[in-house]
Amino acid sequence: MEIVKVTDNLRVADSRNNMNSTTHSTVTLDRKGVEEPEEYDPFEHRNITHPTSTLGAFFHLLKSSLGSGFLAMPAAFRNTGLIPGCIGTALVAVIATHCVHILVSTSREVCKEARTAAMSYTDTCEWVFKLGPKKLRKYSTHVRHFVDSAMAGVCLGGTSVYVIFIASSLKDIFDHFIPEHKLSVEAYCGILLVPLILITQIRYLKFLVPFSIFANVCLVLTFGITCYYTFQDIPWPNEAELVTGVTRWPLFLSTAIFAMEGINVVMPIENEMAKPKHFLGCPGVLNSTMIFVAVVYGIVGIFGYLKYGNTVQGSVTLNLPQGEILALVAKVLVATAVFFTYCLQMYAPMDIIWTRLRGNFSKRYHNVSQIGMRTISVILTVVLAAAVPDLELLIGLVGAIFFSTLGLLIPVVVETVHKWHRGLGPCGIILWKNFLLLLFYFVVLLSGCYSAISEIVAKYTR
Numbered sequence: 505m506e507i508v509k510v511t512d513n514l515r516v517a518d519s520r521n522n523m524n525s526t527t528h529s530t531v532t533l534d535r536k537g538v539e540e541p542e543e544y545d546p547f548e549h550r551n552i553t554h555p556t557s558t559l560g561a562f563f564h565l566l567k568s569s570l571g572s573g574f575l576a577m578p579a580a581f582r583n584t585g586l587i588p589g590c591i592g593t594a595l596v597a598v599i600a601t602h603c604v605h606i607l608v609s610t611s612r613e614v615c616k617e618a619r620t621a622a623m624s625y626t627d628t629c630e631w632v633f634k635l636g637p638k639k640l641r642k643y644s645t646h647v648r649h650f651v652d653s654a655m656a657g658v659c660l661g662g663t664s665v666y667v668i669f670i671a672s673s674l675k676d677i678f679d680h681f682i683p684e685h686k687l688s689v690e691a692y693c694g695i696l697l698v699p700l701i702l703i704t705q706i707r708y709l710k711f712l713v714p715f716s717i718f719a720n721v722c723l724v725l726t727f728g729i730t731c732y733y734t735f736q737d738i739p740w741p742n743e744a745e746l747v748t749g750v751t752r753w754p755l756f757l758s759t760a761i762f763a764m765e766g767i768n769v770v771m772p773i774e775n776e777m778a779k780p781k782h783f784l785g786c787p788g789v790l791n792s793t794m795i796f797v798a799v800v801y802g803i804v805g806i807f808g809y810l811k812y813g814n815t816v817q818g819s820v821t822l823n824l825p826q827g828e829i830l831a832l833v834a835k836v837l838v839a840t841a842v843f844f845t846y847c848l849q850m851y852a853p854m855d856i857i858w859t860r861l862r863g864n865f866s867k868r869y870h871n872v873s874q875i876g877m878r879t880i881s882v883i884l885t886v887v888l889a890a891a892v893p894d895l896e897l898l899i900g901l902v903g904a905i906f907f908s909t910l911g912l913l914i915p916v917v918v919e920t921v922h923k924w925h926r927g928l929g930p931c932g933i934i935l936w937k938n939f940l941l942l943l944f945y946f947v948v949l950l951s952g953c954y955s956a957i958s959e960i961v962a963k964y965t966r
Contacts, residue, residue, distance in 0.1 A: 543616065544615075544616045544619045545616075546612060546615040546616060546620065546621050546622060547780055547781065549621040550621045550622055550775070550780075551621070552775075552776055552778075554776075555776060555777065555778035556773070556776045556777050556778060557777075557778055557779075558777065558778070558779055558782045558789060561773050561774070561776075561777050561782075561783065561789045562789050562792060562793055564769070564773045565766065565769070565770070565773055565789060565790070565793045566793050566796065566797065567720070569764055569765075569766040569793065569794070569797045572666075572669065572723060572819075572838065572841070572842060573762060573763025573764065573801075574727070574763065574800065574801055574804050575669075575726075575730070575819040575820050575821055575838070576759055576762070576763055576818055576819060576820075576895070576896065576899055577593075577759075577760075577763060577801050577802075577804050577805035577808065577820075578734075578804065578805055578807075578808025578809045578811075578812060578816045578820045578823075579759070579816050579817060579818050579819075579820070579896045580755070580756045580759040580760055580763075580805060581756070581805040581806065581808070581809040582748075582809055582813075582814060582816050583748065583752040583753060583755045583756040583759075584747070584748055584752070584753050584756045585744075585745040585746050585747040585748040586744060586745070586746050586747075586806060586809065586810075587746050587747055588747055588748075588753065588756070589756065589802075589805055589806070589809070590802055590806070592753075592756055592757060592760060593760060593798055593801055593802045593805065594798060594802070596757065596760040596761055596764055597764060597794050597795075597797065597798035597801075599912070599941065599944065600761070600764050600765060600767070600794065600911060601790060601791065601794040602941075603767065603911055603912055603915040603916065603941070604767055604770050604790055604794075604915070605784060605790065606915050606916075606918075606919040607625070607628065607767065607770065607771070607915040607918065607919075608770060608771070608774055608783065608784060608790075609784065609919075610628060610632060610915075610918055610919050610922050611623050611628040611771060611774075613922065614628055614631045614632055614635065614922065617631075617635055618631050618635070622771075622775040623771065623775075624771050624772070624775075625651065625655070625767070625768055625770070625771045626648055626651045626652055626655070628771065628918065629647050629648065629651045629914060629918050630644045630645070630647055630648040630651075631644070632647075632918045632921050632922045633647050633921060635922075636921045636922060636924060636925070637921070637924055637925060640921060651910075651914060652856050652860075654906065654909050654910045654914065655768055655852060655853070655856060655910065656852070656853035656856050656857060657905070657906040657909070657910075658768065658906045658907060658910050659849050659850065659852050659853040660850075660853050660881065660884065660885055661888075661902035661905065661906040661907075662762075662849055662902060662906075663846055663849050663850055663885045664885045664886075664888040664889045664892075664898060664902065665762075665889075665895070665898055665899055665902055666842045666845075666846050666849065667693055667696060667700070667846075667885055667886055667889035668689070668693070668818075668889045668892075668893060668894075668895045668898055669819060669838065669839070669842045669895065670692075670696060670839050670842050670843050670846075671689045671690075671692035671693045671696060671889065671893070672689055672692075672817075672818070672819060672822055672893075672895055673819070673821065673822070673835045673836075673838055673839035673842075674692045674695075674696075674839055675687065675688075675689055675692050676822055676826065676835055677832060677835050677836060677839070679826075680826045680827070680832065688893070689890075689893040690890045690893050693886050693889050693890040693893065694886070694890065696843075696886065697882070697883065697886050699843070700843075700846055700882050700885075700886065701878070701879050701882045701883075703843075703844075703846065703847045704846070704847050704850050704854070704878045704879075704881070704882050705875065705878055706847055707854075707874065712847060712848050712851065715844040715845060715847065715848065716845065716848055718840075718841075718844055719840075719841040719842075719844045719845040719848075720841075722837040722838070722840050722841035722844075723837075723838070723841045725833075725834075725837050726821065726834050726837045726838045726841065729824075729830055729831070729833065729834035729837075730804075730820060730821055730824070730834060731804075732830070733811075733824050733825070733830075733831065734804070734807050734808050734811050734820065735807055735811075737811075738807065738810050738811050739811070739813075742810055742811075742813050743813025743814045743815075744809050744810045744813055751955070752955065753951075754900075754904070754947075754948065754951035754952045754954070754955040755896070755897075755900040755952065755955050755956065755959075757903075757904075757947075757948050757951075757952060758899070758900040758901070758902075758903035758904035758907075758908070758948060758952035758956070759896070759899050759900050759903055760801070760903075761903045761904075761907050761908050761911060761912075761948065762899050762900075762902060762903030762907050763801060763903075764794075764797060764798075764801065765903075765907045765910070765911040767910060767911045767915070768852075768910060770790075777789075804820075808820045808823075811823075817895070817896070818894065818895030818896035818897075818899065819838070819895055821834050821835055821838050822835075850878070850881065850882070850885075853881065854877070854878055854881065857877060857881070858874060858877060861873070861877065892960055894959075894960065894963065897956050897959055897960050897963070898956075900952055900955065900956040901952070901953065901956040901957070901960075903952065904948055904949055904951075904952025904953050904956060905949065905952075905953060908945055908948045908949055908952070909945075909949075912941060912944065912945040912948070913942070913945050916938045916941045916942050916945070917942075919934070919938060920934070920935065920938045
């Protein structure tokens with residue numbers, strides 16, 4: 505999962521009104537001379553000022569899925585062993601890709617029925633219920649609120665993980681330079697509170713672009729340095745197991761989902777493409793990106809686990825040697841990257857929450873209210889991070905609850921409702937397929953939460 509994904513999401517959300525500004529009512533005559541509407545093609549009516557090329561869409565989607573999450577994959581492999589880890593990585597990639605596919609396909613079909621050029625993730629979910637079975641239409645507004653809440657939860661939960669990323673890296677760095685004054689991870693979370701509150705007060709997306717660029721450069725350099733250490737001098741024999749006990753497998757699933765999911769930027773990317781038909785299909789932007797992501801995550805997970813074995817930490821950068829300058833540079837870079845993109849990740853939930861709250865305040869108090877709202881939100885993420893300062897366990901908990909809901913539950917429900925009166929395939933195959941995906945979601949949710957919470961309780965009650 506990539507922390508800078510919000511940039512594209514909001515840019516397209518802001519431009520959606522332009523794309524939807526024209527609706528066409530062209531009609532044709534049937535054999536009896538009765539007028540009937542011509543089939544609406546959303547692609548023909550998209551008015552995009554600066555369309556994204558197919559290659560550009562590939563890199564945008566790659567950026568959203570291939571981010572700091574790769575640093576957690578070696579720890580994820582430690583929870584399953586090499587063989588289940590490889591199979592699990594492929595399985596999560598296939599399921600995540602399929603859920604994106606059904607979301608985009610459903611959105612295109614709904615656009616045709618609603619005769620609009622493009623829809624966001626939230627719009628798609630709302631309109632599916634508006635056009636769905638009569639008994640469900642009254643719930644369309646509630647569905648919109650639920651999806652907005654899920655998106656806010658993903659961003660707020662993700663930012664708590666990023667606080668731990670920064671705090672753990674800072675602790676590792678300062679423990680090396682000032683070994684006589686070692687502070688806890690929780691203390692570093694507290695130290696970060698004021699800087700994070702200040703940087704989150706930036707309210708305009710254009711002012712965040714330089715932070716996004718700088719963070720991407722830092723992450724690329726971190727990736728290169730991490731690979732340099734990970735792929736050399738792998739010990740043999742080592743502690744890596746082929747298969748571990750199944751009790752820790754749920755932590756792998758929730759970590760992998762956290763790392764790979766980027767579904768909330770899919771609709772913005774597809775909506776802005778110059779050739780949106782190239783997004784799905786074979787090979788297509790979606791399939792090409794997810795194959796590349798799965799291979800990279802698998803390689804990093806395998807070799808990171810082979811190199812560091814059972815000592816591998818929640819972020820593999822924490823395993824890099826403390827005494828070497830290059831390793832320290834990587835830790836500084838990843839801490840800097842996550843810090844400067846924290847405000848990017850907070851931008852979306854702040855926009856959603858403020859949209860809900862602004863009507864409750866007089867215009868003269870809007871500025872003060874926004875400052876208070878942003879400050880409270882940052883405090884919540886820091887408190888959650890300080891409450892669960894174990895990076896691996898927090899990733900597992902956030903992945904199981906928020907990322908699985910947004911990436912698995914919602915697309916499956918949306919497709920099922922949309923297809924209910926339009927055909928569920930031969931022998932109801934779509935219904936059975938979605939039932940299995942829903943079952944997988946509940947397995948990830950319940951087992952992931954149970955495993956993470958059990959380990960958190962066991963670790964902090966010793």
